[in-house]
Amino acid sequence: MADSDQGRDHGTDATFRELSDRWLAQSGPDLSPTTLRRYEDLLRLHILPGLGSVKISRVRTADLDRLYVGLVKERGLSPASVRQIHAIIRRALRQAVRWGWIATNPAAEASPPRVRRPELSPPDVEQVGQLLDYAKEHRPEFGRYLHLAATTGARRGELCALRWQNIDVNASTLTIGRAIVAVRGGLVEKDTKNHAARRIALDAGTLSVLADQRRVAEERADAAEVVLPEAGYVFSAEPDCSIPWTPTTTTKWFQSARDALGFENVRLHDLRHFAATRLLGAGVPVRTVSGRLGHANAATTFTIYAHFLEASDQSAADVMGDLVANPDASRPRSAATGGQSGPTISGQPTETG
Structure with a gap:
């Protein structure tokens, strides 16, 4: 009432x-x-x-x-x-x-069933190297796609939506702001998963791979007597790069390479995990890794890669333990106290041994 x-x-x-x-x-x-x-x-x-x-x-x-x-x-x-x-x-x-x-x-x-988060097991460096070599030999353009996936950690749909205008060679950066997804009746281009564009730095090797892809695209456009537009897709089978690869196609190509090498449990998405875990293992700050992956915030990165962060934390504990237990070993020794000076960095002597 x-x-x-x-x-x-x-x-x-x-x-x-x-x-x-x-x-x-x-x-x-x-x-x-x-x-x-x-x-x-x-x-x-x-x-x-x-x-x-x-x-x-x-x-x-x-x-x-x-x-x-x-x-x-x-x-x-x-x-x-x-x-x-x-x-x-x-x-x-x-x-x-x-x-x-x-x-x-x-x-x-209500009480839906609990979900146990599976422990990630991304491919190691040797496996990724073999995948890249195989793809570059049998399908060179897809090999370059995989190289970009491994070095940037970008999602498959984000790489399919990549356009030439998103690459800044002078600044050595790549802007990821869109993604290709399959829907009933075809493909659509949408925002990224967190609805935000991100700019990430590229290494010299990846820039070289993109330059090779550009050269191939230009040769294809010239052969068809069309102009290669800056708004064209980086990965496209069309002479004018007007139609992108589909995420489903890249997955099928990856599965073919994976099966040929005997890596049945490796998925295309695992290259994203490979990039993340290698960066975290190298001591790159979590916020930086989160930004490169396009996570909504660093908490998401913490949650997904907690196991690898715990391993890194153990290494940090060992370092601090050694410093406290052997304080003398951490002090630089001068020539006056019998220490040996080594090569210099920025004019400052460094200890050897």
């Missing part, structure tokens, strides 16, 4: 299907194409068959828990997929609360 007096009428007869249709119509424009497609698929395949005809006023927490258990035990879905399903249901019902259709969100107290 109090809710009714305040204009909050929770007596709706809307079903969960009606709610999900209204919610997606409102939320769709704010979702990326891939996320929207994923939501639609999960609703169609796993959520609506069980909840579609149920009135949202009759959905209970116990019903949702029973649905989650069935999806795991009977349909064989992974805990990660079920948690995605739970997120969709929770967001839809939260919108129903905002609209005043129901008083409380039953999904707020």
Whole structure:
């Protein structure tokens, strides 16, 4: 009665299907194409068959828990997929609360299965070297694509969306601000995952690889008697670089190279992990690594690569332990005290041995 007096009428007869249709119509424009497609698929395949005809006023927490258990035990879905399903249901019902259709969100107290974060095992330097060599020999342009993936840690769709105008040779930088994603009916170009562009530095070797790619693109354009535009895609099969490679195609090419070398457990995305772990292992600050990878913040990098950061922290502890236990060993010795001076850096003598 109090809710009714305040204009909050929770007596709706809307079903969960009606709610999900209204919610997606409102939320769709704010979702990326891939996320929207994923939501639609999960609703169609796993959520609506069980909840579609149920009135949202009759959905209970116990019903949702029973649905989650069935999806795991009977349909064989992974805990990660079920948690995605739970997120969709929770967001839809939260919108129903905002609209005043129901008083409380039953999904707020539901218990989806826990997800154990898998321990990352990125390829080592030797494996990456073999992958690059194989790709450069059998598909040279894709070899250059893999080189860029390994040195920048960029996502596959981000590399597919890379344009010539994004490369600043004079500043030795690369700007990543877009990504190619596959949707029903073709490809679309969208913002990056965190909706922000990032500029990262490039080493001389990677600049040389990009110069080789530019030379090949120009030769192809000249042969077709077309002009190579600066807005053209770096990785394209078209003479004018007007159509980018698709992420699915790069994955298939990578799988072919991987299988030929016997690296069945290595994924294209693992080159991103390779770049991150090597940078962290070399002592590069986490914030710098986070910026190069395009994470929303350094906390994301901490969460994903906690295992490697712990290993680095142990090395730091060993260094400090040695300094405290052997303070004399850390002091530079002068010639007057019997020390030997070595080569100089910026005019300052350095200790040898």
